[in-house]
Amino acid sequence: MQLTKISLQNFRSYEKRTFELGEKTVIVGENGSGKSNLMEAIYMLAVGKSFRADREEEMVKHGENFFQIIGQISQIGQIGQIEITMTEGRKRFLVNGVARRMVDFVGRMPAVCFSPQDMELVTGSPSGRRRYLDFVISQMDREYRRCLISYEKGLRQRNKLLDMIREGLAERSQLFFWDRLLIKNGEYITLKRAEYLTDLAEYDKSVISEARLKQYEIEEVAAAATLVGPHRDDFVVQILNSKSEVPRDVSKYGSRGEQRMAVLGLKRKEISYLGGSPVLLLDDIFSELDHQHREEVMKLVEGYTGQVVITTCDSRIFSVKYPQWICIFLNTP
Ligand SMILES: Nc1ncnc2c1ncn2[C@@H]1O[C@H](COP(=O)(O)OP(=O)(O)OP(=O)(O)O)[C@@H](O)[C@H]1O
Ligand SMILES: [Mg+2]
Structure with a gap:
């Protein structure tokens, strides 16, 4: 081609x-x-x-x-x-x-x-890295794309509901449906992101599960925001240069040239992921x-x-x- x-x-x-x-x-x-x-x-x-x-x-x-x-x-x-x-x-x-x-x-x-x-x-910020991951994985994985759309829609609804609960206009029990939906789609997103980042970057994931949602239920209502889940994920690219013996976060410790080579590393992964x-x-x-x-x-x-x-x-x-x-x-x- x-x-x-x-x-x-x-x-x-x-x-x-x-x-x-x-x-x-x-x-x-x-x-x-x-x-x-x-x-x-x-x-x-x-x-x-x-x-x-x-x-x-x-x-x-x-x-x-x-x-x-x-x-x-x-x-x-x-x-x-x-x-x-x-x-x-x-x-x-x-x-x-x-x-x-x-x-x-x-x-x-x-x-x-x-x-x-x-x-x-x-x-840059974690949101740019998430957007990049989503863009790359979505190209090859239709199910990922479907989960992502469903997750994002569900997230907006759930946050709206949290706001209503805070205002006393809705019941906590109404969250159940959205919790299920976010967990189901979120698990797939997390799984695919983890697979993609293996041997490439340190995956700093925000796992979504019943237990984790339970853990943050009070804070979530107070903030009217969903506090766990893949919309909070990030990843860190590490480098090992000649002067340091342990891998370090290239965004904090890398030189401009090293950062450039790290970005090129991400692109090489993208090439092999897309195949051909x-x-x-x-x-x-x-x-x-x-x-x-x-x-x-x-x-x-x-x-x-x-x-x-x-x-x-x-x-x-x-x-x-x-x-x-x-x-x-x-x-x-
Ligand atoms: N919509 C537009 N209509 C007309 N000119 C435009 C438009 N958008 C961008 N340009 C012009 O295109 C020119 C070339 O931009 P471009 O970014 O391609 O340069 P470049 O060769 O990549 O330069 P550099 O080496 O600095 O990266 C700029 O001078 C810009 O003003
Ligand atoms: Mg240019």
Whole structure:
């Protein structure tokens, strides 16, 4: 599976542009030249949504009212076309010219993306880490996705009910139904998260069970919030560097370069979890990395069996040591 060509129209800084991509491609350009914009567009084709836009309308080029991303994918000799357009704030998905729902669109071009924003996976809040876990596991596990939706709905209802109990408007016994629902779905979520994080990170789980809910029943009513369960989970990535003999929390003790490599470690797990050879997108991966770590990244991508797209503002490493990479130079607008 390879993305051989991508055409953008009115997408962020791009008015109209087509890129032909190889098995290994490096996108070279200065700050603001559109490297991350291109990566965002490619990853959109994979997952149907942006990795950085809060409001997806912001991806439409200033002054325009629509965007279009067309990808040409080739797979065992077959060529297909996947397309995303946005008009009047609405996204549309097409496969070989036929309209599809987003759920049926996603997965045609599996990809794993590292973007500078992903540094938050180690430096940011637990909610970002939970969102990441949910996003990855949901792609492969429909039951997980179902449990998650059911759990989140149930959680909102249960919290509302706790509030009513506090105000004397409802009975404690009414919690029973929601307790059952949260425990049933929560157990599955916890199990799958634990499996995913094995050998990857320290899972700091908030187990949901009858006993635990009982333990916190008074506090829960006082707070009008459910105090245990996977919505309180976190995980800690640890590193063992040459100077320390015990693994330590990389968010607290890691250098920026070490944190970057730790995030890359999370992405490697994502690759093996998704299976096959997803397209690997590395946006600005080399920043903050020293020579040795850059070589480590190059070794990883050179040995990778799937397609790789990397962006960088410094192409020297490629022109000197890896001349077989297709180089695309972006001009600063
Ligand atoms: N909706 C939009 N319409 C027009 N231009 C946009 C839009 N959104 C972003 N841009 C512009 O796109 C330009 C390129 O952004 P991009 O993030 O791709 O740069 P980059 O090459 O990744 O730079 P860096 O090396 O700093 O990461 C920015 O100057 C930004 O102003
Ligand atoms: Mg960028």
